Amino acid sequence: MATKPDPQLYRTLEQVRVEIIEDLKDIENHGFTTIIQTITSGAVKISAENRSPMGHTPVPQTWYAMMAEWPDPSHEDRIRAAAKKLIDTAEKISKEHGTYLPYRYANYSSRDQDPIASYGKENVEKLREIAKKYDSEEVFQKLQNGGWLLSKVGI
Numbered sequence: 293m294a295t296k297p298d299p300q301l302y303r304t305l306e307q308v309r310v311e312i313i314e315d316l317k318d319i320e321n322h323g324f325t326t327i328i329q330t331i332t333s334g335a336v337k338i339s340a341e342n343r344s345p346m347g348h349t350p351v352p353q354t355w356y357a358m359m360a361e362w363p364d365p366s367h368e369d370r371i372r373a374a375a376k377k378l379i380d381t382a383e384k385i386s387k388e389h390g391t392y393l394p395y396r397y398a399n400y401s402s403r404d405q406d407p408i409a410s411y412g413k414e415n416v417e418k419l420r421e422i423a424k425k426y427d428s429e430e431v432f433q434k435l436q437n438g439g440w441l442l443s444k445v446g447i
Contacts, residue, residue: 293379294331294355294393295386302328305356308381312374319367324374327357345419347412349393356382357400375402398440408445416445 295301309326316322331353339348358378360371379402386392396407408416423432423442433443 293382293386294353294395294397295382296391296393297330297352297354298386298389298391301382301385301389301391302354304385305378305382308378312378316370316374319362319364319370322362322367322371323360324371325359326378327359329355329357331355345411345415346395347410347415348395351393353393353395355395355397355400357397376404401440406440406445408440408442416442 305326305328309324313324316324333350333352336348336353337350339346340350356379358375360375362368362371383392394410394412396405396410398407401407408419411419420442423430427433430443433441
């Protein structure tokens with residue numbers, strides 16, 4: 293997810309992360325890490341000037357990534373629920389603070405998120421027009437085994 297800079301949110305997320313680690317302490321060899329990445333308004337502005345279809349708001353931004361790892365597949369539901377708790381908390385608080393930004397960076401997105409939809413309807417339509425022009429037979433939509441595809445936006 294993304295927000296405008298929000299130090300209070302950073303502190304709260306670390307508190308929630310520590311609580312999650314405590315809740316998961318019975319799972320051996322698990323890892324639960326959050327990454328806060330700052331993106332300057334200049335970088336976002338250059339992206340927009342170069343006609344990026346990602347729909348960035350030209351303000352300083354913070355992008356969040358959460359990484360979870362665990363060796364035993366039987367713990368997946370619990371770990372994923374913990375990760376969702378962290379993201380849901382971050383979204384709720386950032387909306388309350390007025391710092392929430394709808395953008396989702398695809399490389400950081402979870403399988404239950406829709407990063408291309410976060411680019412905004414106008415940009416998704418622009419991408420569909422480009423795809424129709426250069427991939428009219430939808431080769432890049434049909435021969436993929438997964439990932440973020442235009443054909444799956446909003447599904």
